Amino acid sequence: MNNDTPPARRLRLPLRWLGIAPFLLFVTLFLILPTMNIVIGAFRTADGAFTLQNIMDLGTGSIPAAYWISIRISVASALLGCLVGFAMAAAMVLGGLPKWVRSPLLTFSGVASNFAGVPLAFAFLATLGPLGMVTVFLRTQLGIDLRTLGFNLLSFWGLTLTYLFFQIPLMILIITPALDGLKKEWKEAASILGASGPQYWRMVALPILFPALLGTFALLFANAFGAVATAIALTGSSLSIVPILLFAQIRGDVLGNPNLGYALAFGMIVVTGIANGVYIWLRARSERWLK
Amino acid sequence: MNRFWSWAALAFGLLYFILPLWGMVMFSLKMRRGVLSLDAYAKVLGDEQFQATFSYSTIMALFTIAFGVLLVVPTAYWVRLKLPGLRPFIEFVTLLPLVIPAIVIVFGYIRLYNTSSWLPLTGSTMGTNILLMFGYATLSLPYMYRAVDTGLRTIDVATLTEAAQSLGAGWITIMTRVILPNVLVAVLSGAFLTFAIVIGEFTMAALLNRPAFGPYLQVLGANRAYEPAALAVVSFAITWVCMGLIQLFTHFSKHTKAAR
Numbered sequence: 262m263n264n265d266t267p268p269a270r271r272l273r274l275p276l277r278w279l280g281i282a283p284f285l286l287f288v289t290l291f292l293i294l295p296t297m298n299i300v301i302g303a304f305r306t307a308d309g310a311f312t313l314q315n316i317m318d319l320g321t322g323s324i325p326a327a328y329w330i331s332i333r334i335s336v337a338s339a340l341l342g343c344l345v346g347f348a349m350a351a352a353m354v355l356g357g358l359p360k361w362v363r364s365p366l367l368t369f370s371g372v373a374s375n376f377a378g379v380p381l382a383f384a385f386l387a388t389l390g391p392l393g394m395v396t397v398f399l400r401t402q403l404g405i406d407l408r409t410l411g412f413n414l415l416s417f418w419g420l421t422l423t424y425l426f427f428q429i430p431l432m433i434l435i436i437t438p439a440l441d442g443l444k445k446e447w448k449e450a451a452s453i454l455g456a457s458g459p460q461y462w463r464m465v466a467l468p469i470l471f472p473a474l475l476g477t478f479a480l481l482f483a484n485a486f487g488a489v490a491t492a493i494a495l496t497g498s499s500l501s502i503v504p505i506l507l508f509a510q511i512r513g514d515v516l517g518n519p520n521l522g523y524a525l526a527f528g529m530i531v532v533t534g535i536a537n538g539v540y541i542w543l544r545a546r547s548e549r550w551l552k
Numbered sequence: 553m554n555r556f557w558s559w560a561a562l563a564f565g566l567l568y569f570i571l572p573l574w575g576m577v578m579f580s581l582k583m584r585r586g587v588l589s590l591d592a593y594a595k596v597l598g599d600e601q602f603q604a605t606f607s608y609s610t611i612m613a614l615f616t617i618a619f620g621v622l623l624v625v626p627t628a629y630w631v632r633l634k635l636p637g638l639r640p641f642i643e644f645v646t647l648l649p650l651v652i653p654a655i656v657i658v659f660g661y662i663r664l665y666n667t668s669s670w671l672p673l674t675g676s677t678m679g680t681n682i683l684l685m686f687g688y689a690t691l692s693l694p695y696m697y698r699a700v701d702t703g704l705r706t707i708d709v710a711t712l713t714e715a716a717q718s719l720g721a722g723w724i725t726i727m728t729r730v731i732l733p734n735v736l737v738a739v740l741s742g743a744f745l746t747f748a749i750v751i752g753e754f755t756m757a758a759l760l761n762r763p764a765f766g767p768y769l770q771v772l773g774a775n776r777a778y779e780p781a782a783l784a785v786v787s788f789a790i791t792w793v794c795m796g797l798i799q800l801f802t803h804f805s806k807h808t809k810a811a812r
Contacts (some may be wrong), residue, residue: 280630281642287623288645291686292693294651295660302663348561356558366562372795373569375745376788377767378752383784384751387791388575392777395571426572429565487653490754494770504655511659526656537651 290313296530302523315524322516323501324525331486331503334417334533338424339481343474345425346432353433354440367437371431377427382494385423389414415496423495424485430483432477439547469547476543483536487529503529573788580781592782601768602783605658609757610766612681613750615742616688620696623689625739629731632709646697649690658687658756680760685754692746699745703738704731742800748794752787 306312319325353363388395391408399405413419443466452463467474489504498505507529509515510522583591598601631642642685649657661683665673675677710735732739754766769787773780 277634280634281638284623284627284642287686287689291661291690292645292648292652292657295657295664298579298660298663299656332659333623342638345561345565348566352558352561355562357555358558358562362562368795368799369569371798372788372792375748375795376791379753379754379773379782380767380787383769383773384572384576384788386773387579387781387784388572394575394578428568429568483651489655490752490766490770493754494773497774504653507655507659508755508759511655511662524658526659529653529656530651533651533653537647 278381280495292403299523299526302520303527305520305523314517315520316527317520318518319524319528324516324521327501327503327506328528330417330501334420334424334481334484334502337417337421338428339478341421342425342428342432342481344430347436347474349429350433350436354437355443355462367434370433372430374427374430374434377488379494381423381426382491385414385419385426385495389419389422415499417500418468420492420495420500420502423491424488428481428485431481435477435480436470436473439470444467465543472543472547475526476540476547479536479539479543483533483540486536487533570603572659576781576784576788580778580785583778587718592778593786596772596779596782596786599779604761605765605768608763609751609753612685612688612764613747615685616692616750617746619685620692620746621739621743624693624696624700624742625732625735626727628697628704629709629727632701632704633713643697643701646693650694654691654753654755655759657690658759661687662759674760680762682763684756684760686762687760688750688753691753691756692742692749695745696742699738699742700735702795703735707734737801737804740801744794744798748791751790 303315304311304313306314319328349366352358353366385393387393389407389412390396391414393414396407399407414423447465447469448461451465456464487504489508492500492502492505493508496505498509503525506515507522507525510525514522516522516525580592581588581590583589583595627642631638642765662674665671665679665683667675673683710729712730713726721730752766752769753764754770757764758767758770769780769783772783809812
């Protein structure tokens with residue numbers, strides 16, 4: 262009996278693996294290999310020899326500026342998204358709002374977090390563009406000209422404001438379960454021990470929520486950093502952020518060096534990879550408390 | 553006081569969300585000078601290119617959903633049943649499309665499957681369509697897999713399989729007549745999410761040069777004033793319907809489960 266088991270298991274093992282073979286094949290061909298191809302291309306010269314020159318060349322020309330403005334937009338929209346999203350989620354969960362607010366707000370968040378891309382850009386152009394509803398209303402009714410105030414939708418703040426439309430709902434969707442996990446007993450225990458409201462937040466709730474908050478921030482950052490369609494539809498190519506630069510590079514080799522293009526793409530993977538890594542690591546930490 | 557600030561936060565947030573939607577709707581109605589009209593909608597919906605690109609994207613979405621279901625349901629089922637140790641690994645892989653930007657993935661496709669490669673998918677229209685569908689399937693993988701896996705969690709996969717097997721069912725019968733009906737709600741929510749993603753997708757379709765709805769929207773936006781707003785309203789409505797249907801089905805399934 263004991264002698265029979267090992268060979269039988271050895272025979273069954275490949276068959277078991279056969280069940281996920283189509284999946285592994287698909288993922289390898291259409292996810293892993295294409296990405297690896299870009300990564301390897303980033304470390305190669307045109308002749309195929311190994312080089313670090315492409316990575317170093319990322320520091321030349323318009324590329325550092327593109328990365329810098331991309332990172333700034335992503336940080337700003339992630340930060341504001343976290344703040345506003347947290348305020349709305351906290352109002353909904355802890356702020357004593359009626360129960361019926363919750364379900365529609367979460368449904369709307371599900372819709373809005375998926376309403377990105379080209380249509381979102383149109384919505385903001387129709388609202389805050391040169392002829393948009395709010396722009397015209399402010400100018401004709403209140404005499405406030407947004408343009409003379411320095412606001413331009415095709416700019417850093419314009420893009421940040423637009424990205425917030427999918428950042429805030431995403432924050433609400435992710436942070437609500439964490440807020441639900443804050444136990445009432447903790448607050449009661451804190452107040453019995455004489456803690457005030459702000460003290461409870463500073464010394465109990467925020468430390469517990471901190472990994473979740475920081476992790477969601479990282480996720481929102483990656484989300485904004487990889488967004489292409491909204492930016493292109495909104496600004497054309499007037500604002501040189503990394504995804505737009507890469508888009509132009511793929512279309513027509515604007516950098517004049519294909520391998521530099523791979524390095525640009527590789528840089529994007531590194532940035533979003535780090536951000537997502539931080540998110541996954543911190544989420545695991547926050548789940549320790551919030552079950 | 554606390555409640556006041558709660559309402560204030562909610563109102564502030566809602567104002568931010570409602571203004572662009574309101575602006576978009578109003579703008580789309582203003583094509584005829586001085587009055588509100590549906591002219592922009594009539595013009596856009598009557599546009600041949602709109603009809604062509606929209607049907608193209610719809611068909612692509614349906615194929616993507618069919619392919620995604622065929623790929624994900626058996627895999628998620630198999631992993632739960634036979635390879636539970638691999639779950640973290642598979643889950644990690646399915647989350648990768650959220651980490652690697654779509655523009656990088658499609659960049660890799662163009663490099664890997666060009667006309668001079670071993671699998672020249674971009675050499676023919678059909679090949680490019682298939683490649684684009686695989687790309688869409690990759691993009692929707694995180695959502696599809698998670699939806700199906702959550703659905704599988706609520707049923708006892710092992711017992712169902714053994715019961716079916718002891719009644720003489722083969723693998724195909726088990727999949728189509730036992731597992732799939734049990735996770736249908738989960739599959740449907742994955743499907744609607746996939747539909748919402750594919751219908752407006754821009755980057756992949758634009759870089760693979762396929763006449764999809766997303767690139768058409770972008771070109772229209774660069775050249776027209778009122779029609780894009782009308783199409784944005786249509787897109788928003790589609791997203792809303794997809795999400796609404798997900799909610800409806802989930803709600804529906806909860807009720808049937810409670811009744812049992």
